[in-house]
Structures are given as structure tokens and as C-alpha cells.
Amino acid sequence: SIGENASEIGRSKADIKKDFLHKLFYHLGRVPALTTDNDLYTALALTVRDRALRQFVRSTEQFAEKDARGVAYFSAEFLPGPHLGNNLLNLEIMEETRQALAELDLDLDHILEQEVEPGLGNGGLGRLASCYMNSMATLGIPAIGYGIRYEFGIFKQEIREGWQSEATDKWLHYGNPWEVMRPEISYEVKFGGRTEAGTSKEGKYFVEWHPESVIKGTAYDTPILGYQSNGIIMRLWKAEAVESFDFSIYNMGDYYRAVEKKLRSENITKVLYPNDENLSGKELRLKQQYFFVSCSLQDMIHLHLLQGRRLNEFHEKFSVQLNDTHPSIAVAELMRLLLDEHDMEWDDAWHITSHTFAYTNHTLLPEALEKWSISLLGRILPRHLELIYEINSRFLEELREKGLNGEQIARMSLIDDHGEQAVRMAHLATVGSYKVNGVSALHSRLLKTQVLNDFAKLWPEKFTNVTNGVAHRRFLALSNPRLASLITEKIGDQWLTDLTSFRELEKYAGDPAFQQQWRKVKLENKKELCKLLAERAGVEVDPAMLFDVQVKRIHEYKRQHLKVLHIIDLYLRIKDGKGEDIAASAFIFAGKAAPGYFMAKLIIRLITAVADLINNDEEVNRKLKVVFLPNFNVKQAQRVYPAADLSEQISMAGKEASGTGNMKFALNGALTIGTLDGANVEIMEEVGEENFFLFGQTTEEVQETKRKGYRPYEFYEENSNIRRVLDFLVSGALGEGDPELFRPLFNNLVQQDQYQLLKDFRSYCEKKEEVFKLWANESEWDRRSILNVARMGKFSSDRSIRDYCENIWNVEPVRLRD
């Protein structure tokens, strides 16, 4: 087989060195004496890509041989992070490569630094998709990830005069050595126009769609490796014009018009939309969603038929996981392909469709639930709108037959009739899927009892939970090599494929010698982060301080400003000469705000203002430092988690669907201060309440507070601490002396406080006192840190993927031969 023929690709130091020099010379036209850093990076990446592609080819052959059932993961976002280091780890050639380069007087770490990561996602949802790719590959799941090859990923964040400013992310500027373009794998996607119904000679009803425009999607494949052997691909679609215009038949005027058309077509995959932005009415966003879904389904059908199978058994061979509602137009598109392009009858097509898809919900925030107006849908996808109406009318008829009342039926309809008529994409996804899951136990429960309650009552067996997990190989083995080695020395390395074996660390938690080694690792990691903080934020931090870290997208529900209010409280205490019990702390923040989200941007401005005040005040800056690290991404994340002492997971209960940063921190030995929200609940359950700093209201208490009529103003009036801190916001002491700068935040907190910061403030401050106290007891802190890590086994994405396989996909791992 082809896979066997490629076996001359070696893994020894000598093989790697030879291939690296070969790439440098023949691919890039360089000799070692005359190279740029990017040449070195590209040559090494190509050397490693060969090996990654070989794994992919071999895995694919074995999947095909076994005729195994497979998974297509549909996601509008992927955040793979830097590939090079991860691939070296998964191929187990890190040391060989390091030595091969050293013989050429080159430093692997310096080369790793050069990689520009693909920022093709916003945050948690996109990163989760990439963690799952690694775990599916590791477990031998026949899988493919389908998505969009955005030319510009998530914007690059810069801080200018304390404010966020956005720059375009030109991640393809130096080329992308990891992808393979597949010009022969391309599909046409139609947009706009009108439909026409007719009856064939045989008397069969049919619909023809006469589109206004047609765009071509071309596949770009990136191999994603699992640990030790398997490789799968992430297939991303790029939009292009259909006609390859022919010089000779155009005069000059038409030539330029043709070029213009080409440019317009390419617009579809130009740029990733930031979330937290009001996307309703964003025509291009709808086009992106439909574009990638249509290409992917056509590709799957093509593959299926190519293997000599019948379309009737499509759902027996594939499960399609919808990563949120972004790809949910797939339900209508598969119906269209089966009905209009493959002549199937409605009932057969619906059977296949509704047994193919499974839907993961990632948020309960009402403003984040996708809706597309009927007018926009009708204009861009006229055939799909008809199909959605038909799906809806059959569904509502079923409800009527079951005896549901008009109010229930209106609530469940795929069409929202309040204001401008719109399609509720979560309802379409739920009706069109055989399984629906939330991403943590709490979130799945709230999904069933609140947002999708009517559906859960109708189809209780459809609803399930899969708690998120993280790629522990990337977020521990790769990014925290010191801790990884220390652990491996103690318990061996089987944790790389079985994180639950970390349990064996428990017996060393109280061992003073081990604690000391543990502490030393953390200190070294903190020293390294200090370099980054000095370089990128211009702040000198003492590595002995308590590193108290909150890194995640900036959003009011995540309550970064709760942490800021507490910092101000500490500052005022120190100024009053009452700061003895405060542990010397570095408060570190990072995260992007959606460009149009004013409050989130103001929170960043508040952090930088507090940082300026505190870091420059000789009276407090030996005790407190505040840092905002710009442009948080996967690369930076890998340097932050290993250096954290305290992880801030302080969202208002009921709002964070899961969180995954919480897991990455705990895995690296940080203790958590957090609410009972998302996966925090399960983390606390695993590590033990006594090893977790819990504060704040529960989801039920939050809802009760709201029901009773929450009046944040009373906290301002009655709690002198809160009043002092809030008044400070508008005192002119912050942000160049303009007392009005933070007025919108002040007003918001005192008048609405939608996320009940003030209600949880006292509880948070009290918990921080406990944190400070424990920090003074080094060995007890270390003991708890070790126990946290020892009990993280559940939160590997390997476990999540096994759950998906068993509860949703009904897919068996394929035992792969080496």
C-alpha cells in the first residue's frame, strides 16, 4: 500500500537532519549559512508535515479496510494553536529533532517561536473542536473535521493608550506549510435566485433552484495527529469564483469585470466574525455557514457513493456533529441534496437526515441564540426556506396530534413570530438531530429544564450531556515540560494516554521533598512568564508573588470587573495602612473583547487604568502588580497556564456553559476560586470541596434573586466597602483623571448589575482572605495543588470523545496497526 511505501520516512536524528536540509535546499532554495528564521521554521514544518501526512494516509487506509462508521465534526471555528511542537510530541520525535538541529547549531525552541498560529476561532468553542480532533485521532476514531479556511482569523489585539485596538490577522502572510491544497476536491455552492416547481413526465413533483450566483469551494487539508500513531484531517473550504475566465474571449473591460467577480466570490471566506457581536442581518455570515456546510455534505455524499454505497444508508456510515447552531443549516441542506439532487422521497430523506445529525449547544445566553430573519434567508437561500417551512409544518402537525396547546406550539415552532419573523436555528438543529447535548452536567440540565424544556419533554431520550475536556498532551505534556517530567519520574508516562493514572500522585501530595520539587517547577514557569510580561506588557513582576490569573474572552457575564473591584479594594486598604494580611499578588488578565462590545472594551480600559495606578505607586507596587497581557491566543495560553497559582472562574452561576480554561489551569497545578457554574461544579466534585475556593450564589439563588427583584443600589448604599470601591471608579483617580470615563460601568452596576456582581462581592472578598491565608502556608498550598492535578483525570478530551462515541455516535475506535 501507499502507506507502507512511505516507510522510508525515518524518525532518527540523522533522518530528520537529512530531510530538514533537503527541504531547506530544494523546497526553499536556501543553504544553512543564508537563511531567515522563517526559512528554518518552514523547512522544519515541511519535514514534520511529511511524517504527519504519512500517519494520515496509513490511518485512512485502515479505516477504509475496516469499513468503519465515521464522524464528521462540523465547526465554523477551529483553534489548533501552533502545530509544530504538538506534532513533534505526537510523533515522539521531539528529542531527535532537537539534537538534529543542535548539530546544525540551531535551537529548536527558537524555531518553534516562529510559528504564527491559525486563529480560526473566537475562544472556547473553536479550541474545543481542536482538542477533540487530537483526541479522535489518538483514539482511532474515523473522523474528519470540516470548517472554513478564513483568510483573516480572529483579530490581533493591541493595547493603545489603555484601549483595545484591532488589527487584521494575516496568518497566511508567510505561507502555511501545514496545509495541502486539493484543487481536485471542489464543489459548487449556489446562492440567491428563485425556485420553480414542476411535475416530471412520470408525475413526480420536483423543485428546481435557479440561483443568482454560484461559488466554488476548494478543500485545504491539514493533518491533525493523535498521540503515537493515528492522523486525521481538518478539511477547510476556501471560496473561489467558478468560471476560470479565458483571456481570448474577453475584451479588456470584461476581463476586469471577471476579476472583480472573482474577488467578490472570495469574500465569503475572507474573515472570521468575532462572537458577542450582533450577527443578525449579517448576510456574509449566513453565506459562510451555508457555504461550508454545503461543500462538506457534498463531499461526504461523494465519498459515500465513491465507496459503492447507497444513499439510503448514509446515516449508518456517518454521524455529523454540529458544533453549535453555526452549521445547523445543514439540516435543510441535506434534505435538499437528497430530495432535489438525488430524487429521494420526503420520508426517506427525513429519516436519513434526522438520524445523521447530533447537535451540541454551547451557550444559554439568549442574545447568543442564532436567528436568521425570513427575509434574509428567503433572499439568500430560497429553497432552504421552503424546506424549513415544510419541516416546521410537519413538526407542528405532530405536536397538534400529540395534543399540545397553541402556546406550547408557538414556543416550539422553528419560526419566531415576535417582531420580524425569523428561524430559530437551535430549534431547527434540535428537530433535525437524533441527539442534543450540553457541555457540562449543569449546562445540560439547564438546557433541558429551561431553554429547550418543551423539546426535552417531548423527546426525553434525545437529550444528553457530554462534559467538555481538554487535550492534556498539548496543555500539559507540551506546554509544561518541567511538570510533565516531574510527574513522569514519579508515576511513569502512561498518563499520556490515560489521564486518570494521575491518581497515583495523591500519595505524594504530603511528601515534603516532592512538594519542594513541585514548587520549584512552578517557580521556574513563573520566571519564564515574567519575561513575557515584561516584554509584552512592560511590567516587571516578582516571580515569588501569588500569580492570580483570569484569561478568557472579555464579557460581562464572566465578570472580569469583579476581580478588578476586589483589586481596588485591596489597593485602598493598603493606602489606609491596613494591608498586612494581603499576600503579595500579581493580578494577570488577558483576553479579547468583541470590537463592537463597548462594555467589554471599557473593562479592558479599567484594567489598564488600575494597572497604571498600582504599578506606579511605590507604596503598593511591592505588594500588588496588575498586568494586562495583550493578544491572548493559544500560543500565549500555553505560557500562562503553567505559571498560574490561582485560577479565576468567577462567572455568574448559570451563565458559563462549561469553561475549559478552568480545566487547563487545574491540570497545571493552579487552585481555583470559582462559582458553581459550568464545569466548575464537576471540577470541585473531583478535587474535593476542601481543595477549591468556592464562593457566590448558586444558579437557583441567582434566579431567586432576580425573581424577587434585584436592587443593586441597596448594596451600594448599605455596604461601605462596595460604596468606597464604586465611588473610586468615578473619582478621577483612574484613567488620566477623567471622572466620567468609567461612569457607564458605575451606572450599570448600581442600576442594573445584570450579572449580580455586587450580590457576590462580599463572598468573593471573603474567599480571597482564605486564599491569602493559605498562600502563607506553602506546604499546604502545594499539597492542595498536587491533589488538584492528581484528580484531573476526568477532564481529558480523550474521556469526552469516548463519551461521544458511546452516547451519541455509536462509533467504535479502530485498533490501528503501526
Ligand code: 26M
Ligand atoms: C453572541 C452575541 C451576543 C452576545 C454573546 C454571543 C455569544 C456568546 C457566546 C456567542 C457565542 C457564544 O458561545 C460560543 C462559545 O464559545 N461558547 C463556549 O463554548 C465553550 C466550549 O463548549 C464553553 O466551554 C464555554 O463555556 C462557552 O462559553
